[in-house]
Structures are given as C-alpha cells and as structure tokens.
Amino acid sequence: MTPADVVKQRLQVAGSPYRGAADCVRRVLADEGPAALYRSLRTTLVMNVPFTAIHFAGYESAKLFLAPGAAARGADPPLAAQLAAGAVAGGAAAAATTPLDVVKTRLQLEGVGSAARYGSGAVLPTLARIARDEGPAALLAGLAPRVMFHVPAAAVCWGTYETCKRAFREEFREESGGGGRG
Numbered sequence: 001m002t003p004a005d006v007v008k009q010r011l012q013v014a015g016s017p018y019r020g021a022a023d024c025v026r027r028v029l030a031d032e033g034p035a036a037l038y039r040s041l042r043t044t045l046v047m048n049v050p051f052t053a054i055h056f057a058g059y060e061s062a063k064l065f066l067a068p069g070a071a072a073r074g075a076d077p078p079l080a081a082q083l084a085a086g087a088v089a090g091g092a093a094a095a096a097t098t099p100l101d102v103v104k105t106r107l108q109l110e111g112v113g114s115a116a117r118y119g120s121g122a123v124l125p126t127l128a129r130i131a132r133d134e135g136p137a138a139l140l141a142g143l144a145p146r147v148m149f150h151v152p153a154a155a156v157c158w159g160t161y162e163t164c165k166r167a168f169r170e171e172f173r174e175e176s177g178g179g180g181r182g
Helices: 002-012 021-032 034-038 043-066 068-075 078-094 098-108 123-134 134-138 143-176
Strands: none
Touching: 002 021, 002 034, 002 043, 021 068, 021 078, 034 134, 043 068, 043 078, 043 098, 043 123, 043 143, 078 098, 078 143, 098 123, 098 134, 098 143
16 A cells, blocks of 8 residues: 555645656656655554554553443443544554654655655654654644544444444344354
8 A cells, every 4th residue: 555655645745746646656666766656665564553553452441441331241332432432542543653654754755845855764764864853843743633534534433343243243143043142
C-alpha cells in the first residue's frame, strides 16, 4: 500500500505538480526511480506496529472500563460501550503515532513543495532532523485532524466487528442446536 499512499499524499499537497495518479507514478518513476515509491516503507511499518498494539489493547481495556458488568458475566458489552471504546482506542493510537506519521508524510513528499531532503529515509534520523530544524512541535503537526479521522473510523470498525461477531455466533448456535457460548 505504500506506493498508493505516496501517490495520494503527492496529489493532496497544495500546488501538486501532478495531473492525476498515472501522471504522478510516471513522473516519480522517471525523475526519482522506483525507490521513491517505497521511501516511507520503514516508517510505515514502524508506525503501524505500535498503532495496532495501542489500538487493540486500548479497545479491550476501554471495553472493560466502560462495561465491567458485561465482562464479569462473560457477555458482550452494549453497542454504545463498543463504539466508545473503539473511539478512545483509535484516538489514542492516532495521537501516539502522529510523530511517525509526520515522518512518513515528509518522506513521501520529499521534494514536492519543499526543498527538504531527508536522505536515506531512515526513521530516527528523519525524526531527529525535523525536531532539530523545526522544533519538537513540528512532530505533532496534524495531530487534531489525524485523531478526528481515527476516532469515528475506529468506533465504526469495532462496532461493526462486534455486531458481526455476535450475529455469526448466534447463527452458529442456531445451526448447531447448541445454547452455549461459541
């Protein structure tokens, strides 16, 4: 997905020099080579591992906090608790990984609308350079919109997942003739 994300970012930047996705891919390949489409791969991986860990752990913890009675009974929490837990988890994961998202975006947009060049695309040196050259606050650029995107997305995702899981479990019980949890 990294090449698609690179193209998306380059098309979204103000004053993008590209006329569309195909033009962007063609020009990036011609001007910068195939490696430019993967420059942010390391950062994407380094960002997604903690994002997912925070997201899943946060969701399970928030469910227990928001609906302790359901957990004690071994029951599913109410949908409202699932949605709220998903929102909290998605927002926390997004906030915690925003500095890595800034690094990823900078690497993807290298040379587009900015003369900044970050070299190898290594995560920590790029992070340190942004903090040194622009101040630590630059690593939180876009924090609010990123959190605002992930809060409803995670709430819908987890609410849908739990609803489908419950429906499949009930369908399995009916088909198997069993009444126990499955």
